[in-house]
Amino acid sequence: MDTRTLDAADVPPSQPEEGTPWLTAGEQRLWRAHLEVAKLLDYQLGRELQPHNLAINDYEILVVLSEAPERRMRMTDLATATLQSKSRLSHQITRMETAGLVLRQECPGDRRGLYAHLTEQGWETMQKVAPDHVRSVRAHFIDRFTPEQLDAMYEALAPVAEHLRGLRGRG
Amino acid sequence: MDTRTLDAADVPPSQPEEGTPWLTAGEQRLWRAHLEVAKLLDYQLGRELQPHNLAINDYEILVVLSEAPERRMRMTDLATATLQSKSRLSHQITRMETAGLVLRQECPGDRRGLYAHLTEQGWETMQKVAPDHVRSVRAHFIDRFTPEQLDAMYEALAPVAEHLRGLRGRG
Numbered sequence: 001m002d003t004r005t006l007d008a009a010d011v012p013p014s015q016p017e018e019g020t021p022w023l024t025a026g027e028q029r030l031w032r033a034h035l036e037v038a039k040l041l042d043y044q045l046g047r048e049l050q051p052h053n054l055a056i057n058d059y060e061i062l063v064v065l066s067e068a069p070e071r072r073m074r075m076t077d078l079a080t081a082t083l084q085s086k087s088r089l090s091h092q093i094t095r096m097e098t099a100g101l102v103l104r105q106e107c108p109g110d111r112r113g114l115y116a117h118l119t120e121q122g123w124e125t126m127q128k129v130a131p132d133h134v135r136s137v138r139a140h141f142i143d144r145f146t147p148e149q150l151d152a153m154y155e156a157l158a159p160v161a162e163h164l165r166g167l168r169g170r171g
Numbered sequence: 172m173d174t175r176t177l178d179a180a181d182v183p184p185s186q187p188e189e190g191t192p193w194l195t196a197g198e199q200r201l202w203r204a205h206l207e208v209a210k211l212l213d214y215q216l217g218r219e220l221q222p223h224n225l226a227i228n229d230y231e232i233l234v235v236l237s238e239a240p241e242r243r244m245r246m247t248d249l250a251t252a253t254l255q256s257k258s259r260l261s262h263q264i265t266r267m268e269t270a271g272l273v274l275r276q277e278c279p280g281d282r283r284g285l286y287a288h289l290t291e292q293g294w295e296t297m298q299k300v301a302p303d304h305v306r307s308v309r310a311h312f313i314d315r316f317t318p319e320q321l322d323a324m325y326e327a328l329a330p331v332a333e334h335l336r337g338l339r340g341r342g
Contacts, residue, residue, distance in 0.1 A: 020306045027313050030321050033328040034312070038209035039254050040335035083210050135191045140335060141205070142198050149327040150201050156320040157204040164211035164311060 041140060048136045052129045057082070058096055059133060062126040065102065065118040072117040075104070083168070101125055212311055219307045223300045228253070229267055230304060233289065233297040236273065242289040246275070249287055254339070272296060 023031060046056040054062075064081050065071050073081070079089045093116055096102045101122035107115050118126075145153065194202060217227040225233075235252050236242050244252070250260045264287055267273045272293035278286050289297075316324065 020302060020309065022305060023308070023313065026321060026325070030316075030325040030328070031308060031313060033325055033332045034209075036332040037328050037335065038205075038213075040332065040339055042209075043254060044335055044338055083214060131191060134193060137194070137202060138191065140338075141331060142194065142202060144331050144334065145201075145327055149323070150197060152320070152323050153327055154197070154201040154204055156316055156324055157201070157208050160312060160315050161204045161207040161211065163315065164208065164215055167215055167311075168211055 037141075044140050045133070045136050048132065049129065052125070052132070053099070054125070054129060057084075057092060058101070059126075059129060061092065061096060061116075062101065062118065062122055062129075065116060066123060066126050070117075071123065072115045075114045075116055078116055096122075208312075215311050216304070216307050219303065220300065223296070223303070224270070225296070225300060228255075228263060229272070230297075230300060232263065232267065232287075233272065233293055233300075236287060236289040237294060237297055242294065243286045246285045246287055267293075 042056060049056060049059055060082055061078070064078065065073060075089065075093070076086065078093075079086045082089065084092075093102060093104060097104060100119060103117045103119050104114050105117060106113075142150070213227060220227060220230055231253055232249070235249065236244060246260065246264070247257065249264075250257045253260065255263075264273060264275060268275060271290060274288045274290050275285050276288060277284070313321070
């Protein structure tokens with residue numbers, strides 16, 4: 001096992017078990033379809049947010065903050081909620097602060113650090129953008145499945161999401 | 172419609188059609204499950220490549236180049252194949268060149284620019300990493316579905332991937 005990483009203790013041994021089989025043709029085509037949809041959808045949704053001068057990650061921040069109590073969150077919790085590193089989030093919030101969408105403030109009496117607040121402008125931007133974004137999500141993903149497919153995909157993906165959340169939590 | 176973007180002509184009108192309905196609870200839960208799986212899986216697979224000192228995007232480049240004729244590709248084609256911008260790819264290839272995995276070279280007699288070549292070390296790295304990566308893909312995605320789910324998901328996702336590839340091609 002290669003241990004040239006600080007986090008080696010956190011990740012499973014890199015040596016494959018004997019006989020981990022290669023993907024079959026059927027498995028391979030699903031794996032590639034998943035990767036393609038994930039990547040191309042991200043690209044397309046981002047592209048359709050361009051007229052609003054928003055990146056897809058910016059939109060996600062607006063949504064998460066808008067659903068939080070008092071429309072604010074501790075930066076560390078926001079990093080966890082949006083699954084990004086603190087340093088990357090910090091850069092993003094700086095950009096969004098310049099655009100007037102959020103505000104970073106220390107919370108008096110709370111030494112656990114900075115909060116990101118949704119500004120009134122951030123709230124209005126989200127309200128304005130949301131219908132377009134829903135239209136994009138429908139056009140390029142949701143409306144392309146039958147009701148049966150919607151249910152079957154959720155049944156298949158929900159346990160995977162739960163498994164991955166568990167791993168992330170231990171990270 | 173907000174038209175403050177240079178690419179406004181390329182994207183659909185941002186005004187939603189009358190009555191684009193919000194996502195139902197069932198649609199919303201699939202949409203969130205998809206986003207979560209896409210993001211967390213990317214994170215987890217990247218994490219399990221860390222002992223090999225490879226990022227997930229690096230691994231993708233190794234795979235694409237290893238499958239190309241003469242294990243090389245024009246930089247512009249490689250950007251298209253990996254769905255990233257030329258400038259971002261260029262930064263990535265610079266890092267991978269430093270690590271000895273790829274080599275950038277002009278092709279004599281071809282004025283259409285630079286090629287990225289897989290080096291012998293890059294090829295060996297991919298061979299060494301692939302079994303671990305397959306194990307990760309199985310453990311966190313493929314082996315979590317029944318054979319029926321595998322087929323159903325492919326049937327559902329393949330047309331979406333095709334639709335999105337078409338949009339991307341027109342981009």
